[in-house]
Amino acid sequence: MEVKKKPVTTTWGPTTKAVHAGMHENTSRSVTTPIYQTSTFELRENREGAEFANTIEPSTFYTRWGNPNFAEVESVIAALEGAERALVTSSGMAATATLFETFLQTGDHVIVPAAVYMGTEQLLKHLTATKNIKVTFIHNTLDMDEWERAASVPTKLLWIKHPQTPLWPSPTSVKLFSWPNATILKRSQITLLLHRFIPALLSGELI
Ligand SMILES: Cc1ncc(COP(=O)(O)O)c(C=O)c1O
Numbered sequence: 001m002e003v004k005k006k007p008v009t010t011t012w013g014p015t016t017k018a019v020h021a022g023m024h025e026n027t028s029r030s031v032t033t034p035i036y037q038t039s040t041f042e043l044r045e046n047r048e049g050a051e052f053a054n055t056i057e058p059s060t061f062y063t064r065w066g067n068p069n070f071a072e073v074e075s076v077i078a079a080l081e082g083a084e085r086a087l088v089t090s091s092g093m094a095a096t097a098t099l100f101e102t103f104l105q106t107g108d109h110v111i112v113p114a115a116v117y118m119g120t121e122q123l124l125k126h127l128t129a130t131k132n133i134k135v136t137f138i139h140n141t142l143d144m145d146e147w148e149r150a151a152s153v154p155t156k157l158l159w160i161k162h163p164q165t166p167l168w169p170s171p172t173s174v175k176l177f178s179w180p181n182a183t184i185l186k187r188s189q190i191t192l193l194l195h196r197f198i199p200a201l202l203s204g205e206l207i
Contacts, residue, residue, distance in 0.1 A: 014080055021079035022072030025059065033072050039063045093119050096195075100127060103191060108156040109134040111190075113141045116161060151184045158185065161195040 026033040041060040043049045052058040058066035070088050077086040089095040100123065110124065114137040127133040136150040185192055
């Protein structure tokens with residue numbers, strides 16, 4: 001049975017979005033979305049397989065490409081963040097690696113705080129060795145001159161993490177370094193990656 005999609009409304013508050021923003025991904029009649037414990041979805045005919053394989057984001061296919069549970073989480077996150085789209089990955093490092101793979105070409109320059117997550121630092125060092133990616137580490141994230149000096153050479157990506165563990169500055173620190181950075185970004189056409197780290201209990205990364 002065809003289920004009518006609920007449009008996400010901008011007047012919805014965060015709690016309503018958290019409950020309803022992804023509901024249109026549920027094409028069953030169940031009030032809560034069933035959990036699809038499958039890697040693969042049945043194809044009704046060969047043509048369907050060919051079409052799915054050419055679709056950027058099929059709703060059902062091979063789970064890594066299309067699964068209604070992933071799609072629902074992505075819709076909720078996008079609605080809560082006021083973003084156009086979201087993409088969920090199975091781990092934080094999978095998201096980080098996907099972004100680097102998407103944005104970085106051989107020889108590109110990246111700016112990151114020195115206190116970046118150890119796995120990200122190791123990945124960047126690996127990319128320096130294999131793809132000649134140049135990395136500038138910012139030691140005092142509140143020192144605008146340090147960001148400015150780093151951005152004085154052509155730069156592809158600027159990575160900000162919030163909250164900045166292990167320093168844990170106040171939530172306003174994102175404002176403190178995002179305003180001057182906005183000027184740097186506009187002038188230099190650098191892509192900003194904001195890594196929102198949701199502390200331990202919720203256990204998640206938003207990039
Ligand atoms: C700040 C931060 N970034 C990234 C990661 C990597 O996430 P995952 O272990 O899901 O790959 C972690 C994991 O602890 C983390 O604490």
